Amino acid sequence: MEYKILTNCRICKSPNLHKYLSLGEVPLANSLLNSPEQESKKYPIEVMLCLDCSLSQLSIVVDQKVMFSDYPYHSSVSQTFKDHCREMARTIKPMLNIPDRPYWMDNNIDWESKWFPTVLDIACNDGCLLREFLEEGYGVLGVDPAENFNSTDMLKKKLEDGTVEYTDVIPIHTMYWTKKNAEEVLTSMTRPNFGERRSLITAQNVLAHVDDLEDFLGGVHVALEGNGIFVAEFPYLPNLIENNQFDTIYHEHLSYFLLKPLIRLFKDNGLQIFKVEQYPIHGGSIRIYASKYAYDVQESVRQMLDFEEAKELYSIETYTRFGDRVLRVMNDLKMCLENIYESGKKVMAYGASAKGISLMNYSGIKREWIHAVVDDTQDKQGKFTPGTLIPIINSNGFKDEAAHFIILLAWNFRQELMAKCWWHSGYFIIPIPEVSVI
Numbered sequence: 528m529e530y531k532i533l534t535n536c537r538i539c540k541s542p543n544l545h546k547y548l549s550l551g552e553v554p555l556a557n558s559l560l561n562s563p564e565q566e567s568k569k570y571p572i573e574v575m576l577c578l579d580c581s582l583s584q585l586s587i588v589v590d591q592k593v594m595f596s597d598y599p600y601h602s603s604v605s606q607t608f609k610d611h612c613r614e615m616a617r618t619i620k621p622m623l624n625i626p627d628r629p630y631w632m633d634n635n636i637d638w639e640s641k642w643f644p645t646v647l648d649i650a651c652n653d654g655c656l657l658r659e660f661l662e663e664g665y666g667v668l669g670v671d672p673a674e675n676f677n678s679t680d681m682l683k684k685k686l687e688d689g690t691v692e693y694t695d696v697i698p699i700h701t702m703y704w705t706k707k708n709a710e711e712v713l714t715s716m717t718r719p720n721f722g723e724r725r726s727l728i729t730a731q732n733v734l735a736h737v738d739d740l741e742d743f744l745g746g747v748h749v750a751l752e753g754n755g756i757f758v759a760e761f762p763y764l765p766n767l768i769e770n771n772q773f774d775t776i777y778h779e780h781l782s783y784f785l786l787k788p789l790i791r792l793f794k795d796n797g798l799q800i801f802k803v804e805q806y807p808i809h810g811g812s813i814r815i816y817a818s819k820y821a822y823d824v825q826e827s828v829r830q831m832l833d834f835e836e837a838k839e840l841y842s843i844e845t846y847t848r849f850g851d852r853v854l855r856v857m858n859d860l861k862m863c864l865e866n867i868y869e870s871g872k873k874v875m876a877y878g879a880s881a882k883g884i885s886l887m888n889y890s891g892i893k894r895e896w897i898h899a900v901v902d903d904t905q906d907k908q909g910k911f912t913p914g915t916l917i918p919i920i921n922s923n924g925f926k927d928e929a930a931h932f933i934i935l936l937a938w939n940f941r942q943e944l945m946a947k948c949w950w951h952s953g954y955f956i957i958p959i960p961e962v963s964v965i
């Protein structure tokens with residue numbers, strides 16, 4: 528099965544789904560090509576609003592194994608994101624009775640017998656968040672479906688010949704997070720006394736990627752301690768709508784969340800959202816804190832629900848207006864790049880992001896309008912962007928090519944990218960929320 532068509536809302540199962548945006552048929556954003564001759568399968572991108580619970584969701588679900596088994600995206604490439612993860616590890620610690628960094632972590636004493644894993648990160652990618660938790664003295668464990676992030680071989684090497692330092696290894700098991708796998712992780716023999724429930728379970732930028740949310744949260748319920756906290760973080764739909772972030776709509780992101788439908792989903796699965804916060808990361812994200820009804824619901828939850836009501840985010844008209852703005856940004860970007868190409872000037876792109884690849888495909892950007900895309904992720908270099916067939920190269924390419932314009936396809940990291948391009952004497956193109964040349 529390459530993909531299935533959604534007929535009922537993922538959260539409330541209602542059939543009352545209203546399509547409010549169609550972005551055509553495009554390749555999978557992270558399915559990078561080994562050569563420009565390679566074919567890319569294309570799938571439709573349509574967004575529907577559930578008229579009963581207000582969840583926005585794609586009309587199709589592409590097979591997760593096709594998208595996530597070998598994943599080129601590495602969270603740790605961005606210092607901005609690493610700093611965000613450090614803040615998260617430090618601010619959550621006071622909420623839990625996590626002891627200070629145990630003496631044996633620093634003295635590298637034989638840690639197998641003393642290990643006490645206290646945080647589990649679901650879809651941990653390259654361990655970016657877990658490394659910050661480790662630094663703060665937590666015991667850590669990660670699960671992620673991508674084979675390329677598995678670390679059990681390094682763990683075995685540490686256990687066998689001790690050649691790998693304790694702090695070098697973030698234990699990561701290759702699996703999708705399901706209720707069945709949650710039970711397996713609890714009994715995992717990775718650590719002798721691993722069989723405890725988690726004080727803290729985190730899920731950064733994964734909830735939107737999950738088709739069966741009941742099974743996912745069922746696993747959280749199994750693995751979470753009685754007074755444990757589940758912290759999920761993901762882009763917040765009002766920012767997408769307000770700031771024309773239509774490039775963050777692609778096949779990996781099945782759902783686009785408001786708080787109201789999530790409160791219903793968590794309640795249906797024995798969990799209660801008791802606190803919410805907002806962060807600027809990834810264009811504007813929310814961080815929700817949930818438990819097995821172990822904590823009082825804080826005022827921040829009520830405030831966010833009032834905000835969503837005031838912004839009319841439960842009415843279809845809000846989304847129809849958004850579709851008109853999307854068309855304008857697409858046309859502006861196409862005209863901007865075509866005019867620069869016609870003038871004989873050279874454009875390079877920075878950040879072979881899933882959003883950037885999607886943006887180029889939605890906007891009908893031609894291969895010759897962008898000379899190459901620079902990306903600091905080794906797994907992406909030497910590949911080609913699906914749909915537009917633009918080569919992805921390392922940052923040496925900037926010096927070799929001396930571009931007049933650099934378009935920041937990872938606009939969400941514009942400060943970090945522009946700081947790295949301090950030597951650039953030309954212009955930057957920022958495509959979102961409006962096409963601007965600075």
Ligand code: DWN
Nearest residue numbers: 604605732779878879880881882902903904937940943
């Ligand atoms: O939800 C998701 C988000 C969190 O990450 C995933 N579905 C996939 C991915 O989306 P994305 O690829 O749009 O994320 P980013 O983090 O906006 O991508 C940034 C790209 O830019 C990466 O390919 C890395 C690259 N980059 C770089 O080359 N040098 C980024 C920085 C900061 C840099 O200094």
